[in-house]
Amino acid sequence: MGQDQSSVFDLAAVAAASNGGNNDPLLPPARYIGAPQKPSKMPYNKYVAYDKQVPFDYPERTWPGKRLQRAPRWCSVDLRDGNQALVNPMDSERKLRFWNLLVSLGFKEIEVGFPSASETDYDFIRMLIERELIPDDVTIVVLTQAREHLIRKTYECLKGAKRAVVHFYNSVSVLQREVVFRKDKAGIKKLATDAATLCKELEGEAEGIDLYYEYSPESFTGTEPEYAVEVCNAVIDVIKPTPEHPMIINLPATVEMTTPNVFADQVEYMSNNLVPRDAVVLSLHPHNDEGMGVAATELAVLAGADRVEGCLLGNGERTGNVDLVTLGLNFLTQGIDPQIDYSNVPEIRKTVEYCNQLKISERHPYAGNFVFTAFSGSHQDAIKKGLEARQVAADRAGADLDSFVWLVPYLPIDPKDIGRTYEAIIRVNSQSGKGGMAYLLKTNHNLDLPKRLQVEFDKVVQAYADETKKEVKDEDIWRLFKDEYLPVEESGATAAGAVVGDSKDDSLEQWGRLKLLKVSVSSGEDGSDTVLKARILDRGVNVGVDEPVEREVSGMGNGPLAAFLNALSNFGIEASVMDYVEHTMSVGTDAMAASYVECQIGEEEDPRIVWGVGIDTSIVTSSLKAIISAINRSER
Ligand SMILES: CC(=O)SCCNC(=O)CCNC(=O)[C@H](O)C(C)(C)COP(=O)(O)OP(=O)(O)OC[C@H]1O[C@@H](n2cnc3c(N)ncnc32)[C@H](O)[C@@H]1OP(=O)(O)O
Numbered sequence: 096m097g098q099d100q101s102s103v104f105d106l107a108a109v110a111a112a113s114n115g116g117n118n119d120p121l122l123p124p125a126r127y128i129g130a131p132q133k134p135s136k137m138p139y140n141k142y143v144a145y146d147k148q149v150p151f152d153y154p155e156r157t158w159p160g161k162r163l164q165r166a167p168r169w170c171s172v173d174l175r176d177g178n179q180a181l182v183n184p185m186d187s188e189r190k191l192r193f194w195n196l197l198v199s200l201g202f203k204e205i206e207v208g209f210p211s212a213s214e215t216d217y218d219f220i221r222m223l224i225e226r227e228l229i230p231d232d233v234t235i236v237v238l239t240q241a242r243e244h245l246i247r248k249t250y251e252c253l254k255g256a257k258r259a260v261v262h263f264y265n266s267v268s269v270l271q272r273e274v275v276f277r278k279d280k281a282g283i284k285k286l287a288t289d290a291a292t293l294c295k296e297l298e299g300e301a302e303g304i305d306l307y308y309e310y311s312p313e314s315f316t317g318t319e320p321e322y323a324v325e326v327c328n329a330v331i332d333v334i335k336p337t338p339e340h341p342m343i344i345n346l347p348a349t350v351e352m353t354t355p356n357v358f359a360d361q362v363e364y365m366s367n368n369l370v371p372r373d374a375v376v377l378s379l380h381p382h383n384d385e386g387m388g389v390a391a392t393e394l395a396v397l398a399g400a401d402r403v404e405g406c407l408l409g410n411g412e413r414t415g416n417v418d419l420v421t422l423g424l425n426f427l428t429q430g431i432d433p434q435i436d437y438s439n440v441p442e443i444r445k446t447v448e449y450c451n452q453l454k455i456s457e458r459h460p461y462a463g464n465f466v467f468t469a470f471s472g473s474h475q476d477a478i479k480k481g482l483e484a485r486q487v488a489a490d491r492a493g494a495d496l497d498s499f500v501w502l503v504p505y506l507p508i509d510p511k512d513i514g515r516t517y518e519a520i521i522r523v524n525s526q527s528g529k530g531g532m533a534y535l536l537k538t539n540h541n542l543d544l545p546k547r548l549q550v551e552f553d554k555v556v557q558a559y560a561d562e563t564k565k566e567v568k569d570e571d572i573w574r575l576f577k578d579e580y581l582p583v584e585e586s587g588a589t590a591a592g593a594v595v596g597d598s599k600d601d602s603l604e605q606w607g608r609l610k611l612l613k614v615s616v617s618s619g620e621d622g623s624d625t626v627l628k629a630r631i632l633d634r635g636v637n638v639g640v641d642e643p644v645e646r647e648v649s650g651m652g653n654g655p656l657a658a659f660l661n662a663l664s665n666f667g668i669e670a671s672v673m674d675y676v677e678h679t680m681s682v683g684t685d686a687m688a689a690s691y692v693e694c695q696i697g698e699e700e701d702p703r704i705v706w707g708v709g710i711d712t713s714i715v716t717s718s719l720k721a722i723i724s725a726i727n728r729s730e731r
């Protein structure tokens with residue numbers, strides 16, 4: 096750094112003192128309700144806004160009016176940037192496993208390491224080359240600092256490769272020029288051009304390799320864009336790429352320090368000023384320090400970037416490199432082929448977690464355990480309705496459901512498309528409404544509860560959730576349901592669909608006064624009325640105390656339900672049916688039917704409205720069982 100130049104710290108201190116953080120106390124306060132916010136104790140005066148550090152404006156920008164239209168060229172840097180950020184860097188077994196995953200997903204460019212930095216990297220790259228593990232359509236990239244001995248070692252490592260990219264870099268940022276390199280702009284540019292010159296000289300040693308170059312003005316985001324252009328164009332001038340044999344200029348957000356729109360402006364500026372542009376593959380290497388890596392990348396692609404470097408599920412230095420899985424699947428949800436196969440995200444996650452020895456968060460986009468889970472009632476209700484509406488629309492269009500257009504509230508992507516399942520979508524806790532419970536009963540137990548029954552049973556589930564203060568699992572809901580509506584059934588025999596073969600549930604105490612043992616239905620003599628004869632076990636009003644008795648009763652009515660209610664008056668029970676719904680639960684000769692009845696039971700002055708449920712192979716028997724269920728519940 097020249098004597099006459101001020102230190103970045105002095106400049107920053109001046110900027111900070113003159114309101115460098117853009118904190119403007121004179122701005123009218125934001126609208127608010129209630130008490131005003133108070134100044135915090137946070138040391139914001141220590142920080143200088145990005146535009147005060149590296150002033151830049153680019154009114155010529157065109158990216159805001161553009162839309163994503165095709166996937167960029169992807170390059171995975173998991174085996175290099177990802178690996179350098181691990182507590183335990185990958186051994187060769189883990190590296191190979193990661194490599195195989197990347198190849199199988201369809202990556203055509205893979206940065207395989209920093210061969211001059213470690214023996215493990217060097218040996219791994221040698222192994223890939225010597226064992227001929229690099230498919231013809233995959234290009235390896237190797238990284239080196241712009242330093243002579245490291246570049247020489249890099250070339251040595253590449254011997255025998257068919258095709259490779261030598262990626263060299265040096266930091267060009269205002270801060271690093273001063274504190275790391277202690278060089279002025281010309282000195283830093285010379286680092287880069289010397290490295291480029293050396294690379295060209297060493298090409299003789301790379302005979303037989305189809306060689307390409309990549310240059311990164313590292314810490315690009317902390318660099319004046321005009322100066323970054325100057326350095327990159329100087330490097331391009333040495334390498335002399337052509338449209339037929341281009342070079343990569345890679346713009347790293349080594350540290351994310353601006354909002355994504357500013358990054359996009361910088362990238363568009365670079366794209367418009369690199370010469371010759373048609374000989375350059377303009378690449379991005381975003382990190383995620385401010386949590387905006389994906390947003391910044393998408394805007395920068397609009398701004399003209401051709402290529403993106405990142406890591407699967409966002410591993411990498413500090414907060415990570417940009418997450419290629421999220422990016423790719425964001426493209427998919429915009430109707431754009433990501434050109435990488437992310438159809439089995441759980442498998443990708445498993446391998447990535449194994450190789451990196453780091454866990455993915457529960458909320459990680461697309462891959463986290465909870466991302467296809469709705470806990471709150473209104474979300475569950477909307478998802479359930481959305482899935483049903485989509486099914487109806489697909490049936491109407493005669494379309495295959497799996498490929499039918501995806502529009503479901505709260506779910507931006509069909510979980511099936513990325514190897515996830517619907518089962519995990521709906522989970523029930525005390526925040527859930529009836530929708531979640533109804534969805535689980537329908538999906539897992541083939542029971543499509545009428546709305547008012549959902550409301551009734553939801554109170555049972557809600558009470559259980561409030562009491563246990565835990566998630567209510569599907570098996571809990573099913574136990575609660577059986578206990579509430581199917582108490583005197585041999586539970587194994589009652590169930591259908593997912594629960595066929597479920598043995599009798601010994602964990603449930605059987606309760607309920609009446610049990611239907613046998614029934615026969617015939618027409619009356621004049622053919623108008625139905626005559627019903629039933630054998631019923633009566634455990635008495637005090638079940639467990641009274642002696643159970645079996646009774647034969649009969650009744651008449653204008654249908655089996657009416658005849659049965661008439662027969663039940665023999666037990667002193669007054670009941671009438673207010674609503675009745677039935678459906679089959681499965682197909683085939685042994686198909687089960689479910690019946691739901693809403694009954695009014697008891698004296699007219701003091702009636703009780705109760706739902707009952709019955710399940711049986713006979714639709715008539717299931718409806719009678721539903722009446723018994725309602726009566727038992729009314730006496731419980
Ligand atoms: C942003 C990124 O992710 S870049 C990739 C980072 N990855 C790595 O660094 C891989 C792991 N690194 C290493 O193993 C080591 O740093 C090595 C082997 C590359 C180099 O090791 P060493 O030679 O011992 O040096 P060290 O890492 O301390 O480097 C510091 C020196 O390199 C210089 N330097 C750092 N980066 C560069 C660069 N890109 N170009 C030229 N010189 C550089 C520094 O100015 C410093 O020089 P000085 O010693 O004259 O002050």
Ligand SMILES: CC(C)C(=O)C(=O)O
Binds near residue numbers: 264314348380382
């Ligand atoms: C070497 C470069 C591309 C890098 O890893 C970074 O800047 O983050």
